Amino acid sequence: MNRRLVILFLSCTYYLFAFPQQYTEYELKAAYLFNFAKFVEFPEKTFSSYKDPFIIGVYGNEAFLDVLQTIIKGRTVYNRNVIAIGISQPEDIVNCQIVYFSRITINQAMLFFEYLGNKPVLTVADNVEYFCEKGGMINFTPQYSQKRFEINPNAAQRANLIISSKLLSLAKIVNDAEVKF
């Protein structure tokens, strides 16, 4: 028991030094989003030229878009510049590699899924109920959840995206078949 406490204490102090700063929700989620780009393998045909930037589309939350743009400013993924754009309708997302849905209902999201079909676009949602069950790929869970996000690997597979096993091991795995009743 005592040893456990000591380990707990040590780990606490370690994290105290490791994370002296407190981040906001948006900053944290933007950081996740950027890292998803690194840990998801996109098919070769995704980009038509080597100059094409890596585009993250944000739906429904301009405040988040601002934060995201600040964070990714000047950074690269796969030697490509990363940019973030705001999107408001399905037509806007054709050029995106990642789409982030915030403040969206599952029915609205499904309109996007229909439009996307099996295009290699990583769909990420901010805490949308049944997002993964209905064909979304990554969904952030509420704060204090045991796992930070849930992933539907089948949906990603359909879109020819390969999600890193590391990411998968950190996520709650959700399948299409499992209808949550």
Added chain:
Amino acid sequence: MTTTIFRFFRINTLKPTSVLRLCFIWFFMGCVITTNYAQQIPQNKNKLKRLAQQYFDNEQFDKALPLFLKLDSIEPNLFETKYYIGACYLNSSFDKTKGIPYLEYALKHGEKLLPNLVFYDLAKLYHLNSQFDEAIEMLKIFLSRSTKTDIFYLKAQQLLKNCINAKELIAQPNNIEIEKLPPVINTYNSEQNPFISADESRIFFTRTFYEIRSNIEFESQKKIMVAVQNGKSYEVREIQLNNYDYFKSKISLAGVSPDGEVLFFAIGTDNNADLYACKLTDEKCTQLIKLPDIINSPYNESSISVSPDGRTYYFSSNRPGGYGGKDIYRAVMDDNDQWSVIENLGPSVNTEFDEDAPYIHPDNRTLYFSSNGHNSMGGYDIFVAQNIHANEWKYPTNIGPPINTPSDDIGFVLSADGNSAYFSSSQSSDTKHDIYKAILHKTIPLTLVKGTIMGGEPPKPIKAKIRVIDNETKQPVKYVYSPNILTGKYLMIFPPNKNYDMVIEAEGYLPQLVNIYVPNQTYFYELYQEIYLKQIKISKNDSAIGQEIRISNTFYDVYKTNISDSILKAEQQKRQKHVDELLKIVENIIVATDSIELERLEQLTIKDEQMDKDQILKERYNQLLFNLEQAIEKTDSVTLQLLDANAIYNDVTNSTFFYGIDSDNRKMTKVLIGNDTIYTLPSISTSKPLQIKTPTIVQLKSDSLIRNIKKEIDFRTIPENKRRYIYINYVYYPSGKYQIEKKYIPLLNDIYQLISLNSEIGVEINGYTDPIGDEQKNLELSRLRAMNVWQYFIDRHLSPRRFVVTGKGEMGAEDISNYPQMRRTEIKLFEVIK
């Protein structure tokens, strides 16, 4: 008293007969003392003069005074008599300042014949009478005419300093009211060292009794008294001390613990008094405990104040090693509850003069003490010093008149609400103190709301009118300023602990009603509010289908920031008598702040922000991204959880609400402001829970790792054997259908009302079908039935966590007549069995 003896030598050197007369006086001394003291004023002028002179020389100024006055009436315009009268007043227990005209006359008519000292005497009287300019003039004459070896030279210099200080202090206005406590407390004797219980109902003090022996007043003994407030009057009783002999040593009250339950005494002689503590029960002190030796030294420790946490003692001592005279020290209890460190508060608090009577404010930062050094107005004055950190103190400030007077003012204690203070002062006589109460009008806690209102896409300032009503009185609140059209900025001032309704009438938008709750507070708060209105349209050309309002509140505890300092400072400088006036002042400040100060502040913050963005932000994000990448790389879920647990989730304060714009007046809330009736959209509360953010980046503390996680119950995880069903009802369907028929809407609405009002109720929704047809399809149908009912509730903003939704499929083969009952959805409400 040596001064007066010295004085009559000086004046008598004027006349050659003086030495003879002196002998004569000493010879008759015995007679004088043994004579009956009934005032028999001799009618003979010479006899009168001689007797008066005798009293005067014997330092019985109170008795000499009427004789000289009589002499003055018989033989007016004699400067010598006038001088004696002035000198008598100066040393008497009567109103000393009455001596001023006599000394002035004497000086006018006999300047050359009177000793130089008369200037100093007159200066002293002027000083006591707060005529500081005249006093300074007199002192300058005295100093120019006397040499540095003169015994009064240094004293005159000190007095000159006091007068200059006093002039400066009096120039600063404030609205403190002073009242002398009633005669039941302030007797002929001396009352000193007041301390109060937390609720101000009891005042503890030391009463020094005087007795007259051989016609001279002596201090006889000190007693500890308590005055218990009873309505408007006080009942004064003595505090009983068991096992204490009043006659063996002197006792005085040294302090009272913050809760008023423990009394501290200084017991001993003038040279070696030590501090004792004693628990008070029924106004009796039963067991005196001497404080540890580290606090008590072989020197004089006479007063003590305990910090609210009881871990720091502030006390005064004249032990060697200080800065001279009495100094203030502090003892800090270490982690093992031992008094290990005694610190002198250092040269910013302690001077070569005396510092005494420390009193640490409950905020643990503000120290009140008395000193006759620093920029005293004369005698002891009360000062206040702020703790910067550890044992570092800001240079103390004189709290100024009317609390501080040219006489001794000592022993300042504040009431818990910070509005009244008690102290003792020797305003009316030289040696005897009385207790005074000061009403400070100090803390009027206010909340200042600074906000911006924006509308449209992209957000632009909009023309809007803001009105605020006090929910209790239903009266409009004063000091509300509608937004500036150009900037969208608006301002409001609220007294605390109240509920307000804010009505926002913006052009092109429906009126919005926002509930604001200002928490109970003791400090000056600022609330930054951002209101953002937006029309909701399906596409750009369509008409609006709804309206979105987003309000974010941030309470800054500005008391701890630079902004507050500037505001409080400005407020203090212009403090006035009544709340209304104060509000007016704050209004002025705001008006000023609005144009100049605010711009300056904004520029400052913008500058800061730029610095933030350019340097700090980059580093911050670098670290965040690095940490996150490393965590994913190592599949370290603990790090992710920690990052998550420490993130500030801003959803708490950002309330987003949608309302249909075509909604009829029934759904609108009626608000009456003055004579206007306004229909607004339903009230939204922005305040509970309020997220209090500090403006600086919060450092991680170990306890924040184990944050109190408060989340709603996820009813979906409750196992069936933990559910206690309290209600059940059904929705039935025609064969093959899953849409809810209209007749069930009232029922569903009733259920919705029930569950929306009771957050501790969970809902089980089970869909069923009859056994006709394909089993797999029936299962799907039953799910659709359940989902449809579920959707009804979800559309009304109930949390999905509260619903357990199941499609149960076929009900099993039964009689065909029961099939209509089988095509149903069960709605079961349940409580959780604990």
